[in-house]
Amino acid sequence: MTISTSIIPNKLQFAKKTGSEHALHLEAICVFVATGFFMDDNTFWHDLVCLAPAHKHELDVHGYLLKSTPIFKWHYAPRDITFETALEEYIALLTKITKEQVGNSPVILPLSGGLDSRSQALIFKNLPNTVQAFSYAFQNGYPEHHIAKKIATNCGFDFEAFTIPKGYLWESIDELSQLLAGYSEFTHPRQMAVLPKLKKMEGIFSLGHWGDVLFDRGVPEELQESDVIPFLLKKMVKPKGMELAEKLWQNWNLNGHFKSYLIARIETGLDAIKIDDLSAKVRAYKSSQWAHRWTTTNLCVFEEAHPITMPFYDNRMCEFICTLPEAYLADRRLQIAHLKQDKALSKITWQENKPFSLNSYQFNRSPYNLPYRVFSKLKRVGQDFIGKPYVQRNWELQFLGSENSKQLESYLFEDAFNQWIPERLVKDVYQEFKHGDAVASSHAVSVLLTLSLWHKQNLKTS
Secondary structure, three states: OEEEOOOOOOOOOEEEOOOOOOOEOHHHHHHHHHHOOOOOOOOOEOOEEEOOOOEEEEEOOOOEEEEEEEOOOOOOOOOOOOHHHHHHHHHHHHHHHHHHHHOOOOEEEEOOOOOHHHHHHHHHHOOOOOEEEEEEEEOOEOOHHHHHHHHHHHHOOEEEEEEEOOOOHHHHHHHHHHHHOOOOOOOOOHHHHHHHHHHOOOOEEEOOOOHHHHOOOOOOOOOOHHHHHHHHHHHHOOOOHHHHHHHHHHHOOOOOOHHHHHHHHHHHHHHOOOOOOHHHHHHHHHHHHHHHHHHHHHHHHHHOOOOEEOHHHOHHHHHHHOOOOHHHHHHHHHHHHHHOOOHHHHHOEOHHHOOOEOOOHHHOOOOOOHHHHHHHHHHHHHHHHOOOOOEOOHHHHHHOOHHHHHHHHHHHOOHHHHHHOOHHHHHHHHHHHHHOOHHHHHHHHHHHHHHHHHHHHHOOOO
16 A cells, blocks of 8 residues: 655554564653654654655555655755745645635635634635634633634625633543544644534635744744754743653653753754755754644544645645745745735734734834733733633633642543653642643643543553
């Protein structure tokens, strides 16, 4: 059997590995603890691999991987074209891919306050497909759906707004754990909270994932090559993730030091990308690593409701990116220029730079943004005062409060799990979360919860 994987696959595919024992890949699990995703072809097991992107894989009838052959290499071959020509090509390609992916089907379009889904909306505005747009906001959080509704109204789409409620995780945690197979934390796919409602919609999803990476700088303009590894470590490693991974590394008596191991893995991945331009090289590295092993993992939740399509994951879009000068990709230039062709859309708030729009985001700096920052601070303080704390992150809905704590603790301190991950390590993390810096410790708590469910479903014996 032959399987060809896309440059950025929209689903994870696995194969058995010959010559390896069926044993836990503890080094890979430490990487997952530190970063929230597995690297390269690693899984929980030494004898199970995730099929690499942009390869032709040959498997035998028993599912063992026989051979993998690359069919694409990330490269940087910028053409001598004007920005205007690049913009025309980008719009034409995004339109072509979108039309081919959705055909005549009704479309389900998640809208955010950012640029990727707004770019999709502008394409669909000029297509005949019926579009059901939706958005969600955290309970007691920023009303992101207000921005999305303005976009949908401007484009003539039907629109539905959802609220992600407190404590939603516990009713669906077993299903979510099965869907994700342990390869992503539960704090990321908030669409799980509204999955039954998504299933009632009709059509296919058009998802805008990874546009923000393809159409932006790979690294800050002033970054030197000697600073790339520290830059990637800062981007990849979650707060308290390195600390917990190092403790597990020591507990499992693994050779060497975890940080050295992780740095060596990053260096190997970077060396395999033969691109001189630093920004293009890091963008390719991000796309081949955490687009594949982090972003893709959560797509299965959407796919549980309806088929998914992804214009920015398309091979042609990735190949197109390789031919554009970095100056045209930097700072979202192409996407902004595209959206400015629709004056109404460009006037709507850009959430990342709220309250400014695509026409005024340059003023999101002091002193111009000071009045909004003061107002937002007062609003958050006011919500705290009346007992409705302002929610900025998904884990706050899942982990905070007495009922959430009871549920969380039942998994973190489950006896069988603590025979694998020592209770003392779990307690250290949880006490820091409860009584110290909850924001910094939230990832460590989340990844332990994920491992607890994975352990229950894969290792626990009756």
